[in-house]
């Protein structure tokens with residue numbers, strides 16, 4: 001099934017949890033914040049929140065800025 | 067010592083973390099600047115090239131992170147970014163930026179005031195970036211801004227303290243600290259702002275794009291200190307032609 | 322021109338809540354630390370801090386009075402133009418439950434006491450309206466049971482629409498009462514600390530609510546809080562050292578500015594005049610002293626309105642025109658009912674300038690200034706309910 005992550009379409013297996021998906025990416029989970037379908041996800045929700053067809057996921061973190 | 071919302075800062079130089087050639091150069095420059103407050107932005111992670119992580123590069127014991135809402139074009143977007151920043155472990159401090167015009171990146175006063183009011187209500191410590199408008203500064207103060215951050219010149223222009231007269235009024239009227247932000251292109255600009263009595267300055271571009279960012283960071287640190295010292299010492303006046311012997315013409319009516 | 326700014330210490334004083342006026346000893350120390358360079362610096366600065374004000378009030382500035390006049394005149398002209406505002410006091414009542422050693426209305430004085438009926442108030446203000454006044458100051462002694470907020474509200478409503486500005490100088494009130502009066506059309510409040518020196522304050526305020534120094538000190542802030550367009554502060558000259566009084570007044574003024582940026586501020590300089598009770602000023606304040614104080618405050622605060630009442634003589638008031646003061650009373654009578662009935666007794670003090678409004682206007686025009694009687698219409702004001 002398809003989800004949208006940071007504006008890009010991604011194909012994932014249905015039933016994948018947020019945490020399961022994130023593990024496929026090379027990022028440090030401690031320093032990012034996730035927004036799923038418009039709501040901010042708490043850290044303890046990552047393993048239990050199952051992604052759905054068309055879910056919109058935003059993976060955000062601090063970068064340099066003035 | 068500078069105090070904002072109960073937090074003390076030894077250094078009155080705030081620095082931005084954008085536009086550096088590499089994270090390593092940024093780290094070196096910021097450490098050389100002695101700055102204790104650094105601004106950071108929030109962005110989507112580039113999934114194909116996550117790159118280095120600013121949280122990893124900077125020692126958070128040394129640097130207090132001030133997340134900004136750069137990119138927000140109205141109050142709603144800014145509030146959304148604020149909440150994300152808090153969730154990312156950015157604490158509840160915020161440099162509020164609302165810049166609808168992508169060309170000049172000048173701040174929107176109306177949306178900034180709205181967002182400040184709402185974010186203060188939600189428990190944020192808000193430091194709004196604003197045009198150097200004295201009444202706006204007071205209105206922001208009235209709704210609970212912890213400091214105000216008037217611009218010296220449009221962001222990234224390096225033109226210095228073009229808003230000098232307005233900033234002067236803000237400094238004389240505001241109860242909250244005044245941090246001159248944006249446009250300070252040279253250490254002398256920062257020194258001038260500090261001599262006038264600004265509580266701090268925020269510098270990013272001028273350090274990041276200097277030939278030697280580390281050396282420039284040191285120069286800014288010195289300028290900020292010098293300016294502050296001069297302010298405390300009390301500047302003398304220029305071209306004083308006062309002399310005690312001037313006649314009291316016009317006061318002949320006194321008895 | 323480069324500025325000498327509020328020093329760090331000033332910022333501390335300005336940001337305290339509530340305001341604590343430094344003791345006169347501390348003020349004296351600030352003044353003693355000044356040198357003539359401080360006077361010169363203050364004369365050339367755009368912003369003058371507390372130290373600068375101390376220098377301008379100090380004996381060192383004595384030799385600079387001419388330059389202070391020039392500077393004060395220059396600032397006044399730039400900020401206020403070639404205009405002078407005029408107002409007339411209306412004494413509503415001379416009942417007073419307080420005992421103030423220096424005042425003719427003091428409770429123990431045997432004078433004719435009366436409170437004007439609403440009809441009488443109307444008569445008085447009509448006379449002043451016909452004479453061309455647009456700004457009225459309502460004055461009374463402090464007797465809240467005889468003259469309370471209900472009475473004042475009625476008076477305000479009766480005057481509403483007719484006058485551009487109606488100020489009150491009555492007993493200190495609560496914030497809610499000030500809001501109520503603001504909605505009824507009162508535009509400004511004058512409340513003078515009389516003296517900022519606590520010892521002398523206690524010594525001359527013998528009985529009544531006025532004995533509470535702090536309650537009085539906090540009153541201007543309550544007026545500002547309530548939305549008044551303007552608040553007037555002042556000190557009686559002749560009680561404590563006028564130099565330190567001026568410094569305390571300046572601190573109070575600057576603090577109010579910092580805390581209540583929406584409120585216009587004025588300062589008065591009443592020199593003690595002969596009054597019933599035969600109180601002799603504790604110390605003498607000469608015309609020259611008064612002049613130095615007016616100039617110092619003008620240079621310290623470029624925007625403050627400076628009042629000069631008919632306590633001072635015509636010669637002095639004419640001489641000071643354009644040099645600093647921005648608002649004069651004229652044709653004043655300080656006894657209740659005194660406009661309708663010239664031999665009303667029981668005045669608060671005897672006036673020093675007996676000229677009529679027409680005469681005062683003529684004197685103002687003669688030196689090229691415009692007597693204005695209006696800068697707002699209280700009819701426009703709404704207020705928060």
Ligand code: SF4
Nearest residue numbers: 417421424426427462
């Ligand atoms: S100064 Fe005021 S309070 Fe004191 S006696 Fe006179 S009228 Fe009453």
